Amino acid sequence: MSDLASSPDPLARARRLSVAPMMDWTDRHCRAFHRALSAEALLYTEMVTAPAVIHGDRERLLGFDALEHPVALQLGGSDPAQLAEAARIGEDFGYHEINLNVGCPSDRVQSGRFGACLMREPELVAECMAAIGDAVSIPATVKCRIGVDDQDPEVSLFATVDACAAAGVSVFIVHARKAWLKGLSPKENRDVPPLDYALIRRLKRERPHLSISINGGVGSLDEAETHLDAADGVALDGVMMGRAAYHEPALLGQVDRRLFGGARDIDAFEALERYRPYLAARLAEGVALPAMTRHMLGLMHGRPGARAFRRILTVESIAAGAGLEVIDRAAEAVREAEARREAA
Template identity: 80%
Template sequence: MSSFPAHRLSVAPMMDWTDRHCRAFHRALTTRALLYTEMVTAPAILHGDVERLLGFDPVEHPVALQLGGSDPVQLAEAARIGAGYGYDEINLNVGCPSDRVQSGRFGACLMREPSLVAECMAAIREAVEVPATVKCRIGVDDQDPAVSLFETVDACAAVGITTFIVHARMAWLKGLSPKENRDVPPLDYDLVRRLKRERPALTVCINGGIASLDAAEAHLDDSDGVALDGVMLGRAAYHEPGILGQVDRRLFGEPVADVDAFAAIDRYRPYLAARLAEGVHLQAMARHMLGLMHGRPGARAFRRILTVESIVPGAGLEVVDRAVGAVREAEARRDRADEAA
């Protein structure tokens, strides 16, 4: 196994997307990338259905739990519970711009309170033995990002936090929706590289607008004398998950063949079968696979079959087989046409 740490390539925590079924599917494509849960608030863990919120399959390792909150005592207890479930890392969300997050005084609005973030991180770090990390923006609203980012990072570093995943955009909490905040504020990759240059002892990973493995590799390149420690992919990994099949070879330097779409489904089948036997509906798992055949003949039929047939009561692996068969048939037709030409 290569010496590169899991943070070298990770899949972002994405609400309503990176649930346990999504993570098990992504793990069928890459054994090395670090996977993240959706954000779970500390109060939800302390007062809700913990097994439903935190339960996961061992196949998902390495997997990190992302917490939301701003109360150090609550976060410490939630972190302890998460570590007890076996998560490999506890991460604090200092970047989510949703209205609900703002009203709860956590997420991106915490960029205005670096000392509170540091207090929260000190409590988490004291509570668990696994790494405690921060995912943040470069600032919010009218802040100077060159000031706000460094203040947040330095405050956390002062209490022993060493790993930071930086979404290289401001969050404009006044006037933009959460969706717009993922695209509208301009990216400032140079500021994240400056952070690494000026704080070389810290582990600095970059997130935001990275749409391909070529782009990921460029961020890890030290041609300008600065090599970032990791790249976090978000929507690109979700909408075109096939790219994750190249990660172990390209990003981690493993001497392995890439995992193609058909092999990924074969790897995912035991998980699908086990969850179906437990009463999980196929649609809850199949929805994460819709982009797997992106760019291939039959991709539209693959999506349609999974979307339409997985919602039928009692739908099982035969639906997945039909979807895969549609792609194989389309590829066979293409090959015959190529031969005839």
């Protein structure tokens, strides 16, 4: 995208629809697959901790294909100096945004003093963001919850946002739920705490100069469009979709037309053809086919032959030497099932 370096918020357009950073899911193969469905949506890495970036295998942790652009790196941590160094490394790798995780509720992030527990320390979050912002020339953004445990969201959310805004942050992605660090598992924290979309709209109404994207419970593009519409005079700047986009990726094939003004949808079969060169290149490098096909299992959701599609990808991809012919057989199973339905 040629205008990425020229705008005050070069990703403003892409932010209309982004795919959430999801641990163990949004790896480089997943992002390449999602890019085959949407040329416009903003993609995010899995969260990577700042110490891992600094001391770990950077190519394994941060490497990605240029076709994934625009793509953002999400970092975890609470040490400003470490985060600044990791952000510089991320920018050097070619990422278009550095995002700080202030929302993950897992036991691991609590013990490491990062993620959602940072909602209790807005000034520390602001210090971290100031360090990141000073270290890079690309946007530095925050993804947060509305609060944790017994916090009052009307206080905790605004405190975090205002502290970070004072440090120069202008882009926030808000998961519209509290995180209960005591009593709920990470999985339960994705569903059990009630959603408060109205609070996110209030944040945008009272801080109109900030870019506010909403996350949490968005299960369809109809819902995404509702959030982006100027209801009550308030139009959110973006919607971040997570599990719905992952489990039913075909909906991403409608994103460019419905949310970005594109001419047409990308059908599931066309997406497979677009993904094919990437698959072939990775197979030639020795990447195992299941590492890539695992992200595709929901592509045919709701279509005749979807079960056969999943079975073939799951079972046949693990065979020694499995290659693109497995993808072809899986796609053909859907075509044959659809043809039988039409003929019936």
